Amino acid sequence: MTTKKLSLPNNMTPKNNSKKTLCLLCLGLFVSTLSAQSFKLGNVSKHELALTADPVFKDAGAVVLSRQVENRLGRYIDVYERIKIYTPEGYDRATIQIPYTDVEKVKGYTYNLVDGEIEKTKLDKDFIFDDEVVEGVEFKKFTFPKVTSGSVIELYYRATRGTLADLSMQYAIPIRDMDIVIRNESHRNYNILQNPKAFLKVTRETDNTKTIIRATDVPALQEESYVYDMDEYRAKLEFASTGSIYGSKINSFEDIGRLLMKTDDFKRAFKSRHGFNSLLGDILKDAKDDREKAKIIYQWVHDKIKWNEYYGIYPDNSSSRETFTKRKGDLADINLLYLALLRAAKIEAHPALASTRSNGLPLTPSYRSFNYLMVSVMIDGAPYLVDAAHTEARFDRLPEAVINYMALVIYDDGKVVWEEIKEPAHSDEQVMVSLEIDDDLLIAGKAKERYTGYNAFEYASYLKNSSDRSLERIADYALDGFEADAIEVTHDSIRNNVDVTYTFEIEDAIEEIGNQLYLKPLLFLAGDENPFLQEERKFPIFFGYPKRYRYNVTIQLPDGYNLKTLPTPIRLELPDQIGTFMYTISYNQPRNSVQLQSLYQINRSQVNPASYFDVKEFFKQMLEKEQEQIVLIKT
The missing domain is CATH 3.10.620.30 (C8orf32 fold)
Structure with a gap:
């Protein structure tokens, strides 16, 4: 779809009404007398280095062979990871940013199989630098040396802050084996909560000193379109204080x-x-x-x-x-x-x-x-x-x-x-376009656009934050040959409306074959790509908010041409009143003009994955209709 029509805002289903709770048993301050978990580096075998594909995740470019964590709440967290790189698609896993501040220790090695022997290359401290992600907050970042297809990289670090931050149990690549040990050495009691929206089975062992959580063959978190934040569905642990308000x-x-x-x-x-x-x-x-x-x-x-x-x-x-x-x-x-x-x-x-x-x-x-x-x-x-x-x-x-x-x-x-918290009213985008085609098949026209609701907020935010106050992007459509001019923007902050007017010209939008002309009547307003192409869907479809797009296009046909064929009207309805698409088009013979009205409407912020195949087919048919052409014939 075009950027304008299907842009996602920067949902969650209330049906998940209980978190999976892993109760960490502790009584106030507990100082463990047990020795820390052992994180010995160097146990990389020739067998691991010789592997060319993972036996479980055969198509993975990289796989975490082992992830071991010991989290002493309130004191420090130790993390050990061993990662196998299989293909060039996995090379980016050799660049690491530690997700904690105040890192005390970092050790790392790259292992390669060279002439049948293991070559070990140390991560030099000179290649570890501080990356300021936000002002005043720095994270350690580095890239392992000599990484190629077949490499195994090994990492250990200790951080003394962030022990109560969410603890990830799922990455963008699979994890074969994971052990997490949690000991409470703080002054508060905590529940360990597992993200209820994640699809991960774990085992748990708890005694009066620690909780151990294990998982094997954790699949990668696969990106899906129309998701507010993929991290919302990541398998992770949250440490929720059973603590206090003012004691x-x-x-x-x-x-x-x-x-x-x-x-x-x-x-x-x-x-x-x-x-x-x-x-x-x-x-x-x-x-x-x-x-x-x-x-x-x-x-x-x-x-x-x-x-x-x-x-x-x-x-x-x-x-x-x-x-x-x-x-x-x-x-x-x-x-x-x-x-x-x-x-x-x-x-x-x-x-x-x-x-x-x-x-x-x-x-x-x-x-x-x-x-x-x-x-x-x-x-x-x-x-x-x-x-x-x-x-x-x-x-x-x-x-x-x-x-x-x-x-x-x-x-x-x-x-x-x-x-x-109820669904808000629809946010609208209304566009009225009138255009003419000259003898050289150049399209010239005028457009009026109105945005309301959250759509208006997006435009108002752009106008407020744009350093050069440039208006070019306001009427910037992804269509070759499109050029806008005389752009004017009016923002009514009380009614929360943004009005945009501009003139435009489009070259090469008309195809001439013999004595016939072919033209997509929606022009730059038409979508071009279905965002729902996957065979199945795991996560809810996030539309952000109810939205409605109304397009009205009037095309004055060029002299010497008559209409030959028009697209047929269509009306699509998603089940349960999720959404609607209507497309009507007509020919005014006395004026030799074509009038088109299009409505695309989504009535929910979020749609269950059970409706995915209906939504997929809805978008498929809508996009096909928007790509249809009118045909003009020379008289």
Whole structure:
């Protein structure tokens, strides 16, 4: 498909409503008296080096023969890996970036079979460098020397930070044998959670000192199109504290609500102030009902209070007064101020905790399960989730990143209720094109485009962040010979609309054979590649959000030509009202023009993999129709 039509935003299914929990038994601080796991390097055999293909994963370019990890929570993590390189496609596995900071030890060797003997080449420390991935955060990175088809590389490292970070159990290449030993040497208790969206069977052994997790023949995590983040489906371990909010233990979601509402710092952030009354009296003087009041207060907060782009559920400012006075704060500060103003206006409202898509589903009672705070507003007796902080939020539309499962609404008495985060309204792309064909078969035309919802956010973000304010990419379509000019963009931030107009010319879009002309009437709006070509699908299809694309094209035929054939109209419907495609085209003989209307609509953010074959066939037929041509014949 074209970049415009099927661009994915930067989902998760609520049906996975329980995590596989591996309980790490520990009582407070435990200092192990057992010796550390042995990570002896150099046990590479001639048999391993002589292998030309893996006996299990025969097509793999590289395979992890052994992955051994000892994680002493709170102290350090030791990692040993032995990787076999089979083909040039596996060479990139020789470049390693250690996923931890504060690495104390790094040892590595490359082994090759040369004239029947093992050649061992050490990873020189001079080739290990620090890679600053984000400002102030550096990771060790290096490339093993003398790597070729048949090589085995061996790596050991120790890191003293990051022991509580997610621990990967699956790579982009297979893992033949994996052993993970976990010992708790911290001051907290933890549950070990296995990603419930991953397809990996493990064995577990637990005693009062450690947990051992083993797996064999772990398949590679295969990329699929239309996935929000492949890491969401990676087999991995998460260490969830059964710990506390300000020192109190959390055993349930009710504990989270109860403890937050007992915390003065949290409550001060949405305490109503007398100073609010003057503001509310001014901005609400013409409001007729609670909905209108809530929207007016929302717009004031959203416009006047600057978000510092920090997420979280805890306020940074000391009180609602400080946020009101400073006119800035983090996500929790601003939304709790909105809550305070709503209550001052006698509108029922409560804090609501949520988790962004990148943070995962909030399935376990832990402070790490939530990284987002918004407001549940009662309007006409029904709850309404609102975010007044995020720049991509509107009163009737939450940011795309937080359309994820449910929110935990907390009442003043500490009771909690789950509230569904509903699918947003459709985001639209509407394009109207009129064009003419001259005697030299050059196409010239005008276009008007309108974007709403998340589509508009994407364009507004580009306009805001573009260093040179160039508009060329706004009308940049992947079609040879396409050139746009006179581009104008209007952004209505209140209604969240972006309007784009431009003129264009297209060369070589018409094929002339004998006395006939062939032309694809959708031109640069037509898709060209089906993203769903795999024979099967493991993961949900992530469309991001409900979306709708409407195209209207008028073609003025050139003098001396009449219409010979048109594509036939079509209507496609996906089961369960997942989506629709409609294509109609007609000929106006008196005007000698062709009119085309096209609608492509997806009604869900995410679609189950069980519907994959329907979606695959839907896209196949849609793309075939968009590639069909009209035929003109010379009179």
